[in-house]
Amino acid sequence: MHILVAHNRYASAQPSGENKVVDQEAELLRTAGHRVTVFERRSDDIAARSLLSKAAVPLLVPWNPAVRAELAARLHTERPDVVHIHNVFPLLSPAVLAACADAGVPAVATLHNYTQVCPPGTLQRDGRPCTECVGSATALPAVRHGCYRNSRLATVPLAVSLRVNRRRWWSGVERFLCISAAQRDVLVRSGMPAERLAVKHNFVPDTDARRSGAGEHLLYLGRLAETKGIRLLMAAWDEIAASGGVGVPLVIAGTGPLEHEVTAWAAGRDDVRYVGLYDTTRCREAIARSIAVVAPSTWLEAFGLVVVEAMAAGVPIVAAGHGAFVELVEDGVTGLLHRPGEVNSLASCIRRIAAEPARNGAMGQAARRRYEQGFSPAVGLERLLKEYRTAIAGRSALARGGNVRASRGDGDSR
Incomplete structure (x- = not known):
């Protein structure tokens, strides 16, 4: 053809x-x-x-x-x-x-x-x-x-x-x-x-970069814009930090109109790393080392490529419970869905997914199966x-x- x-x-x-x-x-x-x-x-x-x-x-x-x-x-x-x-x-x-x-x-x-x-x-x-x-x-x-x-x-x-x-x-x-x-x-x-x-x-193309352990960070990978929920994530992370944190840092990779705001917020913190814009290889490596990928979009995403990229790597997702995320992420099976736009709900989901390694591992395996069945190149x-x-x-x-x-x-x- x-x-x-x-x-x-x-x-x-x-x-x-x-x-x-x-x-x-x-x-x-x-x-x-x-x-x-x-x-x-x-x-x-x-x-x-x-x-x-x-x-x-x-x-x-x-x-x-x-x-x-x-x-x-x-x-x-x-x-x-x-x-x-x-x-x-x-x-x-x-x-x-x-x-x-x-x-x-x-x-x-x-x-x-x-x-x-x-x-x-x-x-x-x-x-x-x-x-x-x-x-x-x-x-x-x-x-x-x-x-x-x-x-x-x-x-x-x-x-x-x-x-x-x-x-x-x-x-x-x-x-x-x-x-x-x-x-x-x-x-x-x-x-x-x-x-x-x-x-x-x-x-999403299949990848050799798959999670092999428990993960070492939470990851936000995307555009630094209001619609992607980056401000919501910063507020939720501040709430988590105020109550003692989750024992691993939040890694933020991307660029966009809120880059200066994100840079200033992350400066001097041990629990946050802003790493700028990653190329494809580094994105895959960062996903594979994640406890979970966080996608807190405030707008009704028509899809959510980073969600499926996480699934391909066997990594669960924390995502907003609206738009396409509801059909991509099975709540409690391949990840967790938080109430859209709610700081407390997002913070709670992040705590849960980081605090239960066994359940997190099972979610990652289920996410990989979901990828193979619905989002592979074939x-x-x-x-x-x-x-x-x-x-x-x-x-x-x-x-x-x-x-x-x-x-x-x-x-x-x-």
Whole structure:
């Protein structure tokens, strides 16, 4: 099979789980013998543009005509079996859908977040869940609140794109791949076509870095941002420290807008180590040495890659009990779920998972089994190819139906 992947890569200054998923899927397909070509733009390239060109970027968010022409030409030349769309913000735009229609190539789109119903894609405002725009045809609440980067002006292009391209998305994509059932439920309630929304969890490559002992630290691995729950974790850890600690340090790995705050909080403490941004190898090693991985997100995560990475290493998880985490983590079996946004509940779960080594070991083994059954490369490849074939068959049936209608029309005219 020949798959063309369309993706706007996120800036490299901060870790991107989405970039990682795109690269891992492409490598998985190539290893299985499929041909994968890439049509991409890079957000990093914006910095090198002229001032005038930078100022024009928001105008390209709803529609980039140059992308439509360039991609349509590529599709006519290469004739892939399917186009797999990932992120289109800010430089690709939904013009990729028109290019697929121009060339008659079926499109599959992975929905990595909630941008189909929420301009910033987080379903969160002021640190709390928000669904004001779900089901709204205009997304005006997002503009009113300045939901993207706390700016009404910056939110406008996203809201406009959502409004003017809604029908194009819903009719131009054969299969939407939701990365959790929780995400699919939200999107169905918003009015998206349920028959085109399939659940395909992200997979994680297997790893030789697996936990062999009890672990030596608690680990937070991710973006240092409000939505990821880092402030909640700091407050919970302060509560734990005030009552004597758990005997091991908290390791925080990542970068993001709250980096200075995290650095200042960790400075001079023996029970906290802020280690900055780890590469893939060091991430795997840090996970394998963990008593547990902590994922206290305050927003409704559509998936949770670090949770499955922990499972692959045989490490249990402490995660917020909402969003996709509820279907990824079986409470009391593969980890513990805390009440979302509650410091005391998070602190209690961390204490429990660190205080019972035997139970912790059993949870780690159960987490590894869960990974093998649902999130391994073999499972990921099978589900991905199934959705590609469904999309191709759907487009072929549509084309046959169009030809039949055209033939009947010709017969009537005679």
